[in-house]
Structure formats: C-alpha cells, structure tokens
Ligand code: SF4
C-alpha cells in the first residue's frame with residue numbers, strides 16, 4: 455500500500471479542524487494590546503475547551519473553616535503555602551503551586567478545594583490573582 | 588578532537604550533547620566513511636539535576652511529586668516505582684482495588700507513550716500525515732487521562748498505600764467508549780505501519796540489535812523484546828494486579844513468526860503492546876473488586892509509621908520504555924529518605940545504540956535513535972567537522988536528509 459493515508463487526508467478536507475483557535479483565530483501581532491482590547495470589550499476571546507470534571511485548577515480556600523493546623527504546609531511539595539501567625543491562617547502563592555491537590559487531601563477540615571480556573575498566566579508572580587488567602 | 592584523528596578514509600562527527608532525535612542531552616561521536624557509520628561512542632551525564640539529592644529534604648509524599656517530574660511522559664511510572672520501593676521498605680499493604688486502579692493508570696500511560704512514539708517515528712522518516720493521525724488518537728488518550736486523574740500530563744494519582752482517585756460506575760461508559768475508539772483506530776494505525784511501503788522501506792533491516800547483544804547490553808522494555816528476549820517486569824514479578832491479569836510477554840514473533848530485531852520489529856512490538864494495554868484496561872474494569880483505595884487515608888499517621896522504619900526497599904515497574912528501578916532507604920530518624928536511587932529504562936537502552944548504528948547511514952540516525960524511544964530532552968544543533976573544516980547541521984537539515992532518503996527510496 456503506497457498511499458494508505460490518502461483516504462484519511464481526503465476526509466480531513468471536509469471536516470472542521472480539531473484545533474480550537476484559542477484565544478484568537480490568528481496570533482495577535484501585539485498580545486498586550488489584544489488583551490487590553492479584550493479588557494475594554496473591543497475584542498473577543500475564543501473560549502478554551504472546558505476542563506473535565508475533577509480538573510485540578512486554581513485552589514479555593516474557605517478561610518472560616520481553617521483551624522491553622524499547618525498540615526497543608528508540611529505536605530505541600532512546592533513550599534507554596536505560607537503561614538500567617540497573627541490570624542492563624544494560610545496564604546497560597548499559586549505561582550509556586552504545582553496543582554497537585556495534596557493540601558486538599560491532608561486538610562482535616564476540608565477547607566481547601568480545587569477550582570476549575572486554569573488561565574492563570576501573569577507577568578507578576580505576586581499579582582492579586584495568584585495569591586489565595 | 589585531535590587533528591590526527593582525521594584520516595582520508597573516515598571522519599568524525601560529534602552529535603550532541605543536544606540533538607533533534609534525542610529529547611535529552613547525550614553526546615555521540617560518530618566515525619564515518621562517506622555516509623556509512625563505522626563506529627559510535629556514547630557519553631552520558633549531561634542532565635544531572637540533583638533530583639535524588641533533593642529528595643533528602645522532602646518527606647515521601649513530597650517526593651512523589653518530585654519523582655513525577657523526572658520525566659513528563661513517564662509521570663506515572665516514576666512515582667509508581669518509588670511507591671513500590673517505599674511500600675517494600677515499610678511493609679505497607681495495598682487494598683486490592685487500588686492495585687487494579689494502578690494497572691489502569693499504568694496501561695493508559697503506555698498507550699499514550701507508544702502512540703506518541705509512533706507519531707515521532709513517522710515524523711523522523713518524513714511521513715507527517717501519520718504523525719497527525721497518531722496525535723489525534725493520543726489527544727483522546729490525554730483527555731481520558733484528564734478525566735481519570737484531573738490533569739493531562741502530571742497526573743498526581745499515585746500515593747503511598749493506594750491510589751488517589753477511584754473509578755466510579757458513572758465513569759465506566761466513557762472509559763469503554765474511549766477504549767472502543769482506540770481499538771477502531773488501532774486497526775487503522777496497524778494497517779498503516781505494517782503494510783505501508785514507505786515505513787517498511789526505511790525500517791526493515793535498519794538498526795539491527797541481535798538477541799545476544801540485547802542480553803549482553805542489558806537492554807530493557809520493547810527494545811529488548813523486539814530482539815526476541817522475553818523480559819517484562821509485568822510477567823517476571825507479581826506486583827500491582829498483574830498477577831491476576833492475563834498478561835503475557837509478547838515479542839514480534841507473535842505476529843510475524845520471526846524476530847529480526849530491526850526498527851520494523853520495534854514498531855511491531857510497540858503496536859502489539861498498545862493492543863495488549865487496551866485489553867488489560869478492559870479486563871481491569873471488568874474484574875475490579877470493590878473496596879478501599881488507600882490503606883491509610885490519614886497521611887500524618889502514615890508518615891509517623893514511616894518515620895520509625897529503618898530499612899531499604901526496591902521498587903520495579905515496567906514503564907513504557909522498559910524496567911524502571913527505584914531504591915530507597917530510611918534511617919529510622921526522619922521520614923525523609925536517607926537515600927533514593929533511580930534507574931530509568933533509557934539508561935540501559937543507550938548502549939544498544941552502538942551495535943544498532945554501526946554500518947548504517949547518517950540519514951538513518953534519527954529513526955534508529957528514536958526507535959528505542961529515548962527519553963531525553965532536546966535542542967537544535969549538530970556540528971560536523973570534516974577535514975578540519977567545521978560546519979553545522981541544524982535540526983531542519985538533518986530532518987531534510989532523512990526525508991530525502993525516503994524520497995530516494997521511493998523512486
Ligand atoms: S495544590 Fe499542591 S502545590 Fe499547590 S498548594 Fe496544594 S499542596 Fe501545594
């Protein structure tokens with residue numbers, strides 16, 4: 455068989471491409487400008503494919519339930535969590551987090567859960583979006 | 588390299604430490620006569636990251652995630668072997684259901700890895716339509732991984748004494764549907780690889796590794812099995828649920844009746860293993876017993892148990908590329924490992940490159956090197972020194988050479 459892939463190639467010509475053109479159909483020449491436009495409502499982002507159920511995204515922290523036991527700090531593999539001794543609560547730096555959800559597993563009061571949000575890229579590792587407290 | 592080493596009949600090319608067909612730095616020195624490779628020398632040790640040392644400052648739970656980062660494609664195998672070592676050292680019993688779930692993950696990873704490899708191999712010989720076709724299948728495999736573990740690459744599914752996520756009955760239809768998809772497409776893939784003239788031309792009788800050499804050089808995994816050596820940890824040792832399952836050590840002989848040990852056989856070998864993995868997953872899903880998925884859900888309690896242990900353990904697991912071995916030792920004073928040693932399969936599969944490459948042509952380097960599925964990281968450049976004039980081959984040029992050879996053969 456010399457052209458065994460040809461049938462597939464032909465079928466492909468009439469199919470919609472698999473690629474989801476996220477975030478824009480063509481790469482914007484100026485990304486910062488593009489994001490600014492999106493912020494002002496002048497341009498639109500093609501949405502990403504939604505993650506599966508149970509995806510490990512940005513951590514959600516229920517501060518009220520936290521008892522300050524620091525177990526999450528002990529088992530976090532990335533040292534992403536900091537203890538705030540004054541109010542006995544924690545602060546998670548997502549720029550260090552590897553989204554393993556180990557802290558969720560050890561927490562005795564189940565105050566940590568994994569959210570679905572995953573578009574977390576930021577130029578500043580200490581930006582407000584990347585700190586959970 | 589000294590001036591005297593260059594003679595009129597042969598010349599040397601150093602390849603690496605960074606090179607397109609290799610995904611991690613390794614250094615080759617080829618001695619060539621025209622296009623033909625006369626001798627090869629391999630040097631390792633360009634990516635020492637201090638991972639083993641870093642483990643001494645972490646507790647075993649944290650080391651799991653460190654182990655995961657040894658390799659992106661084997662991000663299940665390394666934590667698995669590490670867990671087996673820890674369980675071996677601390678005598679931790681694993682619930683039966685967790686053993687089955689562990690097999691599902693291991694086999695899913697094998698499917699991902701082998702299909703990825705099939706695409707890369709096709710790309711190396713310039714058959715890019717197949718590359719896209721395989722990656723379409725792999726995308727499904729990755730989606731399924733995400734569905735089962737919560738992430739596509741770094742799965743974070745292994746834990747000491749069990750596994751972190753269960754497969755619930757409502758997940759089964761999706762898994763079965765995807766398995767059917769793999770089976771359907773597997774047939775297509777098999778047809779392309781085994782019957783296509785292009786693939787045959789470039790892979791038959793190329794890069795031969797004889798059975799004797801495979802045994803002598805301790806090759807592991809598909810590389811050694813393709814040479815007819817029946818070596819597979821899944822059948823050689825009873826771990827996870829493999830003892831209960833219908834797993835057999837396969838060689839290309841099962842399909843073609845002969846073993847040549849060439850690149851073509853390594854392709855057949857991996858395809859057969861994909862089929863075997865699909866069957867194993869289906870079998871696991873059907874036979875999985877009910878019960879717990881971890882032996883000790885309270886991690887601090889588990890750590891206290893490990894802290895008291897003084898001893899060592901070895902974990903062996905059949906990764907997609909072959910046997911991976913982890914050794915771990917605890918000193919009884921802290922829960923952090925006292926030592927941790929990792930032996931990844933590619934380490935054994937490097938030396939077989941020497942007999943494989945001898946006598947081949949430069950254009951065969953990418954496909955022969957890739958045929959062992961080396962797990963290394965890559966960048967862009969090859970420097971050629973010829974008659975003391977130095978010029979460089981970029982990744983694109985080397986790839987072009989390979990594609991041109993395919994074209995030449997097709998004429
Ligand atoms: S998800 Fe993992 S890395 Fe992130 S804060 Fe929790 S334990 Fe640390």
Ligand code: SF4
Nearest residue numbers: 520521523524526561
């Ligand atoms: S483990 Fe839970 S309760 Fe304890 S400090 Fe962390 S978040 Fe708070």
